[in-house]
Amino acid sequence: MATTNATPTSGLGRLSDATRRRLQRKARIDVWFERTLFAFAFAVLLLLGAIIASLMLSSWPAIQRFGLDFFTENRWAANVEVFGALPAIYGTLLTSFIAIVIAVPVSFGIAIFLTEQCPGFLRQPLSTLIELLAGIPSIIYGMWGMEVLAPLLRTWFPSVFPAGTGLATAGIILAVMIIPFITAVSRDVINTVPAVMRESAYGLGCTTWEVTRRVILPSVKGGLVGGVVLGLGRALGETMAVTFVIGNNLFLNTTLTGQGTSIAALIANQFSESDGTQRSALLALGLILFLITFAVLAFARYLLRNSTGRHA
Amino acid sequence: MDINQTPLYRRRKRLNQLVMVLCQLATVIGFIFLFAILFTLVTKGIGAISPSTFVERTRMNGGGLGNAIWGTFLMTCAATVIGTVIGVAAGTWLAEYSGKGLMAKVIRFINDILLSAPSIIIGLFIYAVVVVPMGNFSGWAGVLALTVIIVPVVIRSTEDMLRLIPNSLREAAAALGAHRWWIIVRVCYSGARAGIMTGILLGFARISGETAPLLFTSLNSNQWNFFDLGSEMANLPMTIYQNMTINAFIPDLVALAWGGALILTAAILILNIAARYFSRQRS
Numbered sequence: 001m002a003t004t005n006a007t008p009t010s011g012l013g014r015l016s017d018a019t020r021r022r023l024q025r026k027a028r029i030d031v032w033f034e035r036t037l038f039a040f041a042f043a044v045l046l047l048l049g050a051i052i053a054s055l056m057l058s059s060w061p062a063i064q065r066f067g068l069d070f071f072t073e074n075r076w077a078a079n080v081e082v083f084g085a086l087p088a089i090y091g092t093l094l095t096s097f098i099a100i101v102i103a104v105p106v107s108f109g110i111a112i113f114l115t116e117q118c119p120g121f122l123r124q125p126l127s128t129l130i131e132l133l134a135g136i137p138s139i140i141y142g143m144w145g146m147e148v149l150a151p152l153l154r155t156w157f158p159s160v161f162p163a164g165t166g167l168a169t170a171g172i173i174l175a176v177m178i179i180p181f182i183t184a185v186s187r188d189v190i191n192t193v194p195a196v197m198r199e200s201a202y203g204l205g206c207t208t209w210e211v212t213r214r215v216i217l218p219s220v221k222g223g224l225v226g227g228v229v230l231g232l233g234r235a236l237g238e239t240m241a242v243t244f245v246i247g248n249n250l251f252l253n254t255t256l257t258g259q260g261t262s263i264a265a266l267i268a269n270q271f272s273e274s275d276g277t278q279r280s281a282l283l284a285l286g287l288i289l290f291l292i293t294f295a296v297l298a299f300a301r302y303l304l305r306n307s308t309g310r311h312a
Numbered sequence: 313m314d315i316n317q318t319p320l321y322r323r324r325k326r327l328n329q330l331v332m333v334l335c336q337l338a339t340v341i342g343f344i345f346l347f348a349i350l351f352t353l354v355t356k357g358i359g360a361i362s363p364s365t366f367v368e369r370t371r372m373n374g375g376g377l378g379n380a381i382w383g384t385f386l387m388t389c390a391a392t393v394i395g396t397v398i399g400v401a402a403g404t405w406l407a408e409y410s411g412k413g414l415m416a417k418v419i420r421f422i423n424d425i426l427l428s429a430p431s432i433i434i435g436l437f438i439y440a441v442v443v444v445p446m447g448n449f450s451g452w453a454g455v456l457a458l459t460v461i462i463v464p465v466v467i468r469s470t471e472d473m474l475r476l477i478p479n480s481l482r483e484a485a486a487a488l489g490a491h492r493w494w495i496i497v498r499v500c501y502s503g504a505r506a507g508i509m510t511g512i513l514l515g516f517a518r519i520s521g522e523t524a525p526l527l528f529t530s531l532n533s534n535q536w537n538f539f540d541l542g543s544e545m546a547n548l549p550m551t552i553y554q555n556m557t558i559n560a561f562i563p564d565l566v567a568l569a570w571g572g573a574l575i576l577t578a579a580i581l582i583l584n585i586a587a588r589y590f591s592r593q594r595s
Contacts, residue, residue, distance in 0.1 A: 026491045033493035034409055040401035041410075041419050044467065047460065048422045051433065054440040109338025117332055126339075128588070133346050135514075135584045137521025139549055140573050143556055144349045147356075176345045183342070207328035230428060237430020239524040240549075244556065264432050264524070271436075271528055286436045293430055301424050 051290070059284035062277060070284065074252035076266065078274070083281040085288060087252040091167055091260040092289070095242060096235040098171025098256070103178050104228055110179070111186035116208055116216075127187060134180035142244035145173040150245055160257050163247065168257040170246040177241050178231040185227030189220045226304030233297045237289060239264035263289040357574025360567040365575075370534040370551055373564060377572050379536045383546040384576075387451060387530060388520045390541070391458035396512055398459070399466025406467065407474035408496055420471075427464040434460045435525035443529060451537070451545030454530025461522060462515040469511020473504035510591040517583035521576055523549035548572050 015023070063070070066083060073084025114127055149172065150164030161169065193216050201211045217224070247259025248269060261269075263285045271282050368376030402419075410416030438457040443449055477500050485495040501508075526532075532550040537543065555562075555569035 026494070030491050030493050033496075034405070037401050037405035037409060040398050041405040043398065044402055044419055044423055044426070044463070047463075048426060050441065051429075051437045054437055055433075058440045058444075106338045106342050109335040110342050113335040113339045117335065129343075132581055132584050135517060135521075135580055136349070136577055137523070137549065137580060139521070139523045139552055140349065140353060140577055143552070143569070143573060144352055146556070148348070148352050176349070179342050180346065207324055209328040209331040210324070212331075233428050237432065239430070239432045240553070264430060267432055267436065268524065268527055271439075272531075283436060283440070286433055289430060290433045293428075293433075294425060297425050297428055298421075301421060 052287075055283060055287040055290060059280055059287050062280035062284045065277065066281070070281070076250040076261075078270070078278050081277060083278065084252075085263075085285055087250060088261050088263045088266045088285055089288065090252060090254065091170075091246060091262040092236055092264070092292070094167050094256070094260070095170045095174055095246065095262055096232055098168060099174035099178060099235045100228065100232055102172065102175035103182055103231060106175075107179050107182035107186055107231075108224070110183045111190055112212055114183075114187050115190045116212060127184075130180050130183050130187075134184055137240075138177060138238055139240040141173050141177045141241040145169060145241065146244040149173065163259060165245045165247040165259060166257050167246060167253075167255070167260045170242045170262070173241050173245055174235045174238060177238065178234055181234060182227055182231040185230065186224055189223035189227060190216055192223070193219055222303045226300045226302075229296055229300035229303065233293050233300060236296060237264060237293050239268050243268050353570070353574050353577060356567070356570035358571075360571030361574065365568070365571055369536050370546065370568075372534075372559075373562065375534075375568075377548065377551060377568065377575070379534070379546040380532075380548045380551040380572065381575065383451070383530075383533075383537060384520060384548040386539070386541075387454050387458060387526075387545060387547060388516060390455045391462055391519055392512060392516045394455070395459045395462035395466055395515065399463045399512075399515075400470050400508065402463075403467040403470025404474060404496060404500075407471040408492075408500070423464050423467050426460070427468060430524075431461060431522050432524035432527070435528050438525070439528040449529065449531040449544050451530050451541035451543065454526050454545055454547065455541065457525035457529045458519040458522065461525060462519050465515035465518065466508075466512055469514070470504070470508050473507030473511070474500055476507070477503045506590055506593060510587045513583055513587040513590065517580045517587070520583075521549060521580050523553050526550050527553075548576050552576070 062083065066073070070083065070085050071089075072086065073082060074086045075082060075084050076087055077083075110130070114123060114130075118126065146165070150161075150169055152164075153161040153169060154164035197215055197219065198211060201215045206214070242262050243265040246261055246265050248261050248265065249259035250261055250266070253260050267282050267286055270278065274282055365376040365378075366381060367378045368374075369379040370377060402423075406416055406420060410419075434457050438453050438460070442453040442456055446453070481499055481503065482495055485499045486492075490498070526547055526549060530545040530547060530550070532554060533544040533546045535546070537545055552569045552572045555565040555572075559565045
C-alpha cells in the first residue's frame with residue numbers, strides 16, 4: 001500500500017503540486033511509522049540479550065574464581081568466602097517440586113469441577129474469583145505463611161516441623177500461590193473442547209468422569225501440561241512468598257521439611273549488604289535461576305503453542 | 313436383569329461419584345486456603361488503618377504509610393506511561409506489520425519469556441545497568457525495573473486486541489484512500505482501545521504489588537519524596553517487607569505492615585475488577 005501511494009503514477013500526474021506533495025509526505029510518514037514501530041519491537045529482543053549479557057558480565061569474577069566448585073560446594077558462607085550454589089539450587093528445585101505435587105491435583109480438581117459439575121449460577125462467580133485471586137501480590141502469601149501457616153504447622157506437627165518454617169512450608173505456600181493460576185489456565189484450556197465432542201460422548205452413555213478422562217483430557221493434554229509448566233516457572237522464580245518461610249539456612253540440608261534457602265530468597269536476603277566476590281556470586285546465582293526458568297518457560301510455550309494459554 | 317444393576321454399570325457409577333466428590337473436595341480445600349489468607353489479611357489489616365495512615369510518613373514508632381503509598385503510586389504510574397508507549401508500539405508492529413516472518417516469531421517468543429521471567433532477575437538486571445553506573449539507588453531505577461515487567465503485558469494485549477479487528481475494516485479504509493499508518497491510528501486503535509486499556513490496567517495492577525524488583529533498585533526511604541526520582545523512593549511493598557523482617561521486633565510496625573498489605577491488595581483487586589468491567593463494556 002505504501003509503495004503504490006509513493007510512486008508517481010499517471011494518476012498522480014494529474015494532481016496539483018500541493019496535493020502531490022501532501023500525498024508524498026504521508027507516504028514518507030508511512031515508512032517512518034513502520035520503522036519506529038519495528039525499532040520498539042526489536043528493543044524487546046535487545047532487552048533479553050541485555051539481561052543475559054549483564055548478568056554474565058557481572059557474575060564473571062565469581063564464575064572465574066570458583067568454576068565448577070560453585071555447583072559442588074554445599075554451603076554458602078560469606079565470612080570465609082566459600083560460596084556454593086548447591087543449597088540454593090536444591091531449595092529452589094525442591095520447593096517448586098513440592099508446590100507442583102500439591103497444586104496440580106487440586107487445580108485440576110477445581111478446573112474439572114468448574115467446567116463439568118458446577119451449577120450454572122456459580123460457574124461465572126467462582127471463575128472470576130479464581131482469576132482475581134491469581135492477582136494477589138506474592139508478598140501477601142509470604143506474610144500469611146510466616147504469621148499463620150508456620151505457627152500452625154509447628155503446633156500441629158512439632159516432630160515434623162520443629163521450627164514451623166522450612167522447605168516444605170515454602171512448598172505449601174508456593175502451591176497455594178500457583179493454584180489460582182494453574183486453575184485459570186486449565187479451565188480456559190478445557191473450555192476450548194467443542195461441545196459436540198462432549199455431547200457425543202455423553203450420548204454413548206459415558207459417565208462424567210469417563211467423558212473427562214477419555215475425551216476432554218486427551219484432547220487438551222498439551223495445553224494442560226503447558227499451564228502446569230508455566231506455574232512451575234512462577235514457583236521457581238518466586239521471591240517474596242518464599243523468603244519469609246524457607247528458614248534461610250545456608251548449609252545444604254537434604255531433607256524435605258528442614259530449613260533451607262532458595263536462589264531467589266538468598267539473593268533477596270544478602271544482595272543489598274554484599275560486595276565484591278559475594279555480590280558477584282549472588283549475580284551468578286541469578287544467572288543460573290534465569291537459565292533454569294528460561295528452559296522451563298520455553299518448554300511451556302512449546303507445549304502451549306496450539307492452545308489458548310493467554311495468561312501471563 | 314435391569315441394566316442399571318450389572319456389576320460393570322455399578323462400578324462405573326461408583327468411580328464417577330468418587331472422582332466427582334474428590335473434585336468437590338479439591339474445590340473446597342483450594343477456596344478454604346485462599347479465603348483463610350483474605351480473612352487474615354482483613355482481620356489483621358483493618359485495625360491498623362486510620363486516616364492518619366494515609367497522610368503520615370513512615371517512622372520507627374507510630375507514623376503512617378503516606379510516603380510509601382505515594383511512592384508506589386508515582387513509580388507505578390511512571391512505569392505504566394513508559395511501558396504503554398513501548399508496549400503499544402511493539403505490539404502494533406507484531407499485529408500489523410510482522411506477517412509470518414521469523415523475526416516476528418522470535419520477538420513473540422522472547423516476549424512470552426519476559427512475560428513470566430522471575431521479577432527478582434529484572435531487579436538484578438536494572439541494578440547492574442542503572443544503579444551501578446549511577447552510583448546510588450533511585451526512583452528511576454525502580455521505574456525502569458517496573459517498566460521491564462509491564463512492557464511484555466502491554467505488548468501481548470495490544471497484539472491480541474488488534475488481531476480481533478476484522479480485516480474488512482482495514483480494507484474499507486484503504487479503499488477510501490487512507491494511508492496505512494492512518495488506518496492503524498484511526499481505525500484499528502479506536503476499535504481496540506477498550507481491550508488495550510484493559511491490558512494496561514491489569515499490568516498496572518500487577519506491577520503495583522511487585523516487591524522483588526524494587527529491592528535493589530528504588531530501595532526504600534522513610535522520608536517524604538514527592539518527585540525526586542533521582543534518589544531513593546519510598547514504596548509500599550518494600551515498607552511491608554522491611555516491617556515484617558528487619559523491623560519485626562516492633563509490634564506497631566508489623567501491624568502497620570498488615571494495614572499496608574490490606575491497602576495494597578484492596579487496590580489491586582479493585583483495579584482487576586475495573587479492568588474486567590472495562591472489557592465487558594466492550595462486548
